[in-house]
Amino acid sequence: MTAPALEAVTNLRRLALAAGHAAALRAAAQLGVADALGEEPASAAELARAINAEPGTLDRLLRALSSQGVFAAQDDGYAHTPVSRLLRTDTPRSLRDMVLWATEPWTWTVWPRLADAVRTGKGGFSEVHGKDFFTFLYEDAPESAEVFNRAMTQASRLSSDAIAEALDLNGDLTVVDVAGGHGDLVATVLERDPSLRGALFDLPGVLTDVDPRLRADGELGDRCRLVAGDCRESVPIEADVFILKNVLEWDDANTVAALRNVAASARPGGRVVVVENLVDGSPETGFTTAMDLLLLLNVDGRKHLRQSLLRLVREAGLTVTDVRPVGPYLHMIDSRVPDVPGITR
Ligand SMILES: C[S@@+](CC[C@H](N)C(=O)[O-])C[C@H]1O[C@@H](n2cnc3c(N)ncnc32)[C@H](O)[C@@H]1O
Known part of the structure; x- marks a missing residue:
């Protein structure tokens, strides 16, 4: 041998x-x-x-x-x-919180369940903790929730400019950042054009500490509403453009439900833009595939392949108009709400 x-x-x-x-x-x-x-x-x-x-x-x-x-x-x-x-901490593009988030104490408790999750297809977080991951985070691990929100903002800063540029929004439009965290992306978008209006939609616990630019006394406060809710139940904001960045990472049923709720609130012909790290075609497969497994364990979710995500966008009744790389490691899927509800062009 x-x-x-x-x-x-x-x-x-x-x-x-x-x-x-x-x-x-x-x-x-x-x-x-x-x-x-x-x-x-x-x-x-x-x-x-x-x-x-x-x-x-x-x-x-x-x-x-x-x-x-x-x-x-x-x-x-x-x-x-x-x-x-x-x-x-003083580096403008610091990833310290990202490192803390990826190694939070709860992560070390979920990894040993990976073999079971692969066997059953279920992460099992809710069964072990008696509540879903985000409820656990805000009720049982508030410090971890703070780290999470800061980490998301740090990650967003790496790509917000590129996404805002690629969105190319001008004029009298309302833009909603669905599950937008502390709002770095919507703030970056609104800063580019004073005629745009916006809304940041996320869970109530997240909106208590938003980007200073979006607060009532911030420079964008008069152009951006803060709306708390659960996007799997409804997104009650009428708007022209909806952005979902690093949000569609649940199981397929919740992902389609969130997209349908967005489509239901969009004006006819409205634009729905999904931004994600795709497992295929990603310049950082090591990170994305490991995150895919972590999402399986905490939210029964996943990072998608291009085709699996496109399938869910279409299943929600949206018409895909474009897919392209944006920023250093993300892809943007552009879609439209059909003019006649329920009819896909
Ligand atoms: C991975 S983070 C992405 C945040 C932000 N879009 C970004 O890219 O920086 C996922 C976001 O989804 C929010 N979220 C999770 N479940 C949600 C729900 N059911 N309804 C609304 N927001 C939710 C979280 O609070 C968090 O802000």
């Missing part, structure tokens, strides 16, 4: 302990190591003093992270890399 190639052995061993690197990232984010490290390299002992940690164990943490390109181990200490800079 020939020995397996060393590369295969190394890859599999690294993947099997990938949770260790995820945990190391989380620890670094929690400890504020990236903020403590300036432009010059610093030793583990210097950094340990700054963040009040034990130098020997901090050195081990930094070695583990440096092995993955997060910080660089040099002769004169540890230095920043482009990756470790994203853990800083």
Whole structure:
């Protein structure tokens, strides 16, 4: 029997302990190591003093992270890399909250159920916790809910400009960001044209802390309504354009229900724009496929293939007019509500 190639052995061993690197990232984010490290390299002992940690164990943490390109181990200490800079809180495109969100305590409790979920096709979150994921988040893990909302905003900032540009909206239109989180995208869209009006729709717990630009005293407050509700039940806002970005990640029935509710509120010929990371054609398949599995476990949901998402958009009675990449890692599916309700052109 020939020995397996060393590369295969190394890859599999690294993947099997990938949770260790995820945990190391989380620890670094929690400890504020990236903020403590300036432009010059610093030793583990210097950094340990700054963040009040034990130098020997901090050195081990930094070695583990440096092995993955997060910080660089040099002769004169540890230095920043482009990756470790994203853990800083003062970086405009910081992803610190994204790292915390992906490694929140509840994530470590759901991963062991993956084999069962694959066997049964069900994530089982509601059965284990007695409530659905978002109810759990707001009732039982409010700090995690805050991290989630900040993480969504951080992720949105990477793409809002590109999406607003691709939407190319002008004139006397009303735009709704359905399940829009804290509203970075709708704010970016409204900023581009003073004649646009908007609404941010999300669960009540999310709208207590929206983007400052959208608050009543914010620069866009007089052009944007905040509407709380559950889009699987209704989206009671009459408008011309509805955007659903990283929202259609439930099971198929809830996804179609949300789209139908949007279509029911849209003006005839209204535009429904779905923005998603697709599993196929994504420049970051590693992230998207892992998120697909996490969505299975927390909301019985998924990240879609292009065809599976298009099928649901059409099943909701919408006419797909365009599909194209937008921003660094997303796709935009443009669709129209038929002029005559129920008739797909
Ligand atoms: C993955 S986040 C995306 C947020 C935002 N669209 C973005 O891209 O940054 C999903 C959003 O859906 C909201 N949400 C989840 N279930 C919802 C429901 N039933 N009705 C309305 N919003 C919901 C969450 O509160 C969250 O803001």
